Amino acid sequence: MRREQPIFTTRAHVFQIDPGTKKNWVPASKQAVTVSYFYDVTRSSYRVISVDGAKVIINSTITPNMTFTKTSQKFGQWADSRANTVFGLGFSSEQQLTKFAEKFQEVKEAARVARDKTQEKIESSSSHSQASSVNGTDDEKASHAGVADTHLHLKSENDKLKVALTQSAANVKKWEVELQSLRESNARLAAALQEAAASAEQWRRRFCSGRDNSARLRSKVDALEEQCSEINREKEKNIQLEKRIEELESELREKETELKDLRKQSEIIPQLVSECEYVSEKLEAAERENQTLEDKVQALRSDMEESRFRQHHLKGELRSFLDVLDGRLDDLHDLRRGLSELGADH
Structure with a gap:
């Protein structure tokens, strides 16, 4: 079973703030790409991830102190201090922007609840550690061994996440190719329909002219x-x-x-x-x-x-x-x- 699973997906144009001026937006994608919320079951954390081809252009962990701001009817942004940048998303409609903002607020609240629960566990674990420190060095060794196992587990999960991201990027590329193919087919059908309408109009005019003749x-x-x-x-x-x-x-x-x-x-x-x-x-x-x-x-x-x-x-x-x-x-x-x-x- 995958540790991290998508809970919401949309499409948008991705931007990042210019690190030099901190004012201008720099496009991170040439066209609209898939932007998804992922939930990490093991860590009880939420991330916003977007992949353009084989390149990860958004990897932002949502924290309770983050704020998603609507700057226009179709554009919104949020700051990520860990990534030391500001992400911007341009949507094709105001409805898509509203859904993403609502989901951001839900994820932010869920992250706050998860943080509170984690804090309670840490405090409880700290109290238990202080009480058990009297037991001597054997318990400390067991604790260090547990931390090492956790690091190995995190490394393994990180490798799995990289594989999943690569597979997701391949799927996104495939979907984009299929979408482009559908757009081209739709354009050809529209052109054929327009040509048929023009031909029908031309035949109608010729028929009227022939009738007059x-x-x-x-x-x-x-x-x-x-x-x-x-x-x-x-x-x-x-x-x-x-x-x-x-x-x-x-x-x-x-x-x-x-x-x-x-x-x-x-x-x-x-x-x-x-x-x-x-x-x-x-x-x-x-x-x-x-x-x-x-x-x-x-x-x-x-x-x-x-x-x-x-x-x-x-x-x-x-x-x-x-x-x-x-x-x-x-x-x-x-x-x-x-x-x-x-x-x-x-």
């Missing part, structure tokens, strides 16, 4: 569909114009046939001047009408060419827009697939 594309599709309807109406109009042109061409052929007949009649009956003049006038009228019809046919052909050119141009714009629409639809499919994969990862 989809709405604009849908509006443009509706406009193009309206243009397609207009193209269809133009097609129907072109069909009607072609039919009208065919009718006019047929009428023109009939007029040409009639003109030929009239010319033949004018050649066959030259003596009928009056009729010839009449035929000539009719011919001229027919020619004028023919010219008018040709002008109409030419105008209709020009309208048909213009309609065909507009139809071709609208078909080109429609084909280009459909290509762009296909690309945007592919982007939307990729975006939806990315969102699905992101949702599955979460």
